[in-house]
């Protein structure tokens with residue numbers, strides 16, 4: 001899947017942000033189901049890392065369940081999401097290492113920053129096999145007012 005954008009319905013964007021705020025100051029994580037670059041469903045996941053305020057580890061049992069659900073729906077996991085509760089919405093070196101060893105490399109990586117709790121920021125990235133980060137555009141239904 002080569003794409004320079006991902007489409008996330010506004011309802012799902014809202015769910016991702018509210019889930020991130022609920023777990024703050026711990027980091028949140030989740031998976032996104034979809035086809036090509038169209039997201040159809042968000043799965044909030046448990047962060048089982050021992051220091052969840054600055055790291056995340058998704059529960060492997062939940063990952064298997066999500067993979068199964070996606071298969072049943074005839075779709076796939078097209079995105080991995082996590083939040084940064086006190087840093088910017090960019091992939092850290094740890095995030096990149098994590099991604100490269102996770103087996104999820106075709107997926108889009110969403111990062112939610114909650115540095116400013118009333119102004120959450122979501123950005124999306126793709127990774128190359130050698131760990132090069134490139135930002136991609138997040139599209140959604142309806143009008144866009146900001147200049148890009």
Ligand SMILES: [Zn+2]
Pocket residue numbers: 082083084091092095
């Ligand atoms: Zn991170």
